[in-house]
Amino acid sequence: MENSPAPTEADVYEVLRECYDPEIPVNLVDLGLIYGVTIENRNINVIMTLTAPGCQMSxxxxxxxxxxxxxxxxxxxxxxxxxxxxxxTPHLMSEAARKQLDLND
Structure with missing residues (x-):
């Protein structure tokens, strides 16, 4: 692993865009659920939320x-x-996610 380049924030967000809430067909980044990413010594920490505290899929x-x-x-x-x-809140979603879910005002 030491021969691999250290992961970048762009690498992390690219992968996070492949993760979905199973109940909503939009990736977690565009849903606005990812609040931050830190990378320290090849260790990644993702700070996020869910659409509801009682989410069964957490x-x-x-x-x-x-x-x-x-x-x-x-x-x-x-x-x-x-x-x-x-x-x-839905206001955290990207414009693309709002369009995809037909939530534009």
Whole structure:
């Protein structure tokens, strides 16, 4: 792994765009669920939220993210931290996601 280049934030966001909430056909980045990414010594930490605190899919979503991030060459560890502040609202979604879900005003 030491021969692999260190992962970049762009690498992480590219992978996060492959992760979906199983109930909504839009990736987590465009849904506005990803609040931040840090990379330190080949370890990735993703800070995110979910659309609702009682989300039954939270374990599946976080495991999917971790599995995909660990597939990036050079990544040694990946963690997902779920936060509730600030709370998610549809206003955090990208314009493309709002169009896809037909939520434009």
């Amino acid at each position: 374990t599946m979503i976080t495991q999917d993210i971790q599995d995909k991030l660990l597939g990036i060459p050079g990544v040694e560890d990946a963690a997902v931290e779920i936060v509730w502040d600030p709370p998610w």
